[in-house]
Amino acid sequence: MFDKIKETRRIVAASGYDVHIAVDGGVNVDNIHALAQAGADTFIMGSALFNTPDYAATLKSIRAELKR
Numbered sequence: 001m002f003d004k005i006k007e008t009r010r011i012v013a014a015s016g017y018d019v020h021i022a023v024d025g026g027v028n029v030d031n032i033h034a035l036a037q038a039g040a041d042t043f044i045m046g047s048a049l050f051n052t053p054d055y056a057a058t059l060k061s062i063r064a065e066l067k068r
Contacts, residue, residue: 001026002038009039029058033065 005021012019023035032043045062049063052058 004039005035005038005040008047029061032062034066044063 001023005023008021012021020042021040022044023040024044027035027043028047028048035043049055049058049062
């Protein structure tokens with residue numbers, strides 16, 4: 001998946017268009033940083049957020065991963 005995101009970001013950058021690359025499925029705190037580094041900028045999360053006991057803490061962790 002990471003290689004596909006990188007290639008898509010490369011193609012988009014060369015085209016001059018402003019395009020968001022979204023990832024839906026399998027996004028979690030453990031991989032969101034790597035997905036962002038690969039070029040994704042929109043993340044759809046379901047169970048990785050809603051199956052946690054503390055949504056606020058999970059969102060805080062997600063934000064921290066995106067900022068590092």
